[in-house]
Amino acid sequence: MSLYDRQIKVLYIDDEKNNLVAFQAAFRRKYRIFTASSSAEGMSILNNEHIHIIIADQRMPHSTGVDFFQIVRKAHPDPIRILLTGFTDAESIIDAINKGEIYRYIKKPWDEFELQNAIQNAYDIYTTRQQLKGKIHELEKTNSELNRFVYSTSHDLRSPLASVMGILNLARMENSVTDPNNYLGMIETCVNKMDIFIQKIIEYYKSVRVETENTHIDFATLLGESIDMCRMQNPAVKFLLNIRQPVKFFNDAFRVSVIMDNLISNAVKYQKPTSQDPTVKVNVDADESAGVIEIEDNGIGILEQHLNNIFNMFFRSNNNVNGLGIGLYIVKEALMRIGGDISVRSEYGVGTTFRLTIPNRITTLEPVLN
Numbered sequence: 001m002s003l004y005d006r007q008i009k010v011l012y013i014d015d016e017k018n019n020l021v022a023f024q025a026a027f028r029r030k031y032r033i034f035t036a037s038s039s040a041e042g043m044s045i046l047n048n049e050h051i052h053i054i055i056a057d058q059r060m061p062h063s064t065g066v067d068f069f070q071i072v073r074k075a076h077p078d079p080i081r082i083l084l085t086g087f088t089d090a091e092s093i094i095d096a097i098n099k100g101e102i103y104r105y106i107k108k109p110w111d112e113f114e115l116q117n118a119i120q121n122a123y124d125i126y127t128t129r130q131q132l133k134g135k136i137h138e139l140e141k142t143n144s145e146l147n148r149f150v151y152s153t154s155h156d157l158r159s160p161l162a163s164v165m166g167i168l169n170l171a172r173m174e175n176s177v178t179d180p181n182n183y184l185g186m187i188e189t190c191v192n193k194m195d196i197f198i199q200k201i202i203e204y205y206k207s208v209r210v211e212t213e214n215t216h217i218d219f220a221t222l223l224g225e226s227i228d229m230c231r232m233q234n235p236a237v238k239f240l241l242n243i244r245q246p247v248k249f250f251n252d253a254f255r256v257s258v259i260m261d262n263l264i265s266n267a268v269k270y271q272k273p274t275s276q277d278p279t280v281k282v283n284v285d286a287d288e289s290a291g292v293i294e295i296e297d298n299g300i301g302i303l304e305q306h307l308n309n310i311f312n313m314f315f316r317s318n319n320n321v322n323g324l325g326i327g328l329y330i331v332k333e334a335l336m337r338i339g340g341d342i343s344v345r346s347e348y349g350v351g352t353t354f355r356l357t358i359p360n361r362i363t364t365l366e367p368v369l370n
Contacts, residue, residue: 058085
């Protein structure tokens with residue numbers, strides 16, 4: 001790249017040709033100067049040149065500098081904008097600054113030193129923003145590659161785990177291994193725990209990478225499937241399901257299902273080992289604007305000092321329960337992607353209630369036929 005190409009490129013727009021000539025004469029040795037006598041001519045230059053800084057006069061025959069910047073900001077958001085005017089139009093200038101349309105306001109006739117400093121500072125901001133964009137792009141690319149690696153590796157790990165489980169089951173069926181200390185049972189427990197952890201990683205990857213899809217949700221069916229799956233963790237748990245859904249409900253069924261699976265699984269998992277009446281209550285109140293879901297259990301509860309951390313990855317509020325510390329993190333991430341919210345209240349030794357609000361993205365309101 002030549003020195004000429006590395007120069008700061010400045011576009012100056014003014015309907016007074018004397019000002020254009022004066023600007024060109026003052027700064028042509030320091031910067032690559034492009035001049036235009038109208039907004040249309042200025043836009044044409046922007047469409048063909050990689051401009052760093054735009055300086056526009058506020059008072060022009062067919063449009064103001066602020067009007068021009070409002071158009072430029074959408075079509076060419078990167079160049080830094082400086083407003084130059086000899087009139088005291090405070091209301092327009094303040095409005096332009098507040099809307100983020102301009103970086104600086106400079107009075108005419110300009111002071112050459114002041115304007116030169118403004119251009120240099122504006123260019124420093126421009127280069128910093130471009131470097132930041134580049135870093136963000138690199139981070140996004142790295143994160144995407146890391147996610148794909150984790151997903152691929154997780155899938156590959158499940159195959160040998162399945163083989164280990166198959167061998168364990170075969171050894172039990174054939175009684176070919178003497179196991180007085182239940183080592184096979186310990187191996188099976190560890191393998192199952194690893195398999196569940198891998199499944200959670202895959203679940204998280206899908207929740208992060210899969211595009212949001214607006215689909216119809218029947219809460220009775222969706223929650224019924226989640227409860228049937230979680231019931232196997234502890235058949236003694238009693239489920240009380242109460243659903244009010246007078247209208248059709250639309251959101252991302254996949255992510256809502258992921259959220260429900262994790263929360264109901266936790267409600268079952270964190271029951272008291274000695275409880276005589278382990279219960280999980282699920283209440284749904286869905287209307288045309290949102291669905292409010294409460295999942296309440298009478299389990300071991302959460303210590304108050306842990307409530308602010310339970311949605312952090314790998315945080316476990318109770319080390320006596322065989323949890324992974326990733327389920328609630330997945331819940332929070334999935335809710336963020338579908339525009340939902342969650343809160344929790346808990347009393348240690350009494351139980352926990354999660355309350356979710358999920359927006360209804362319905363396009364046409366139709367009553368659900370009974």
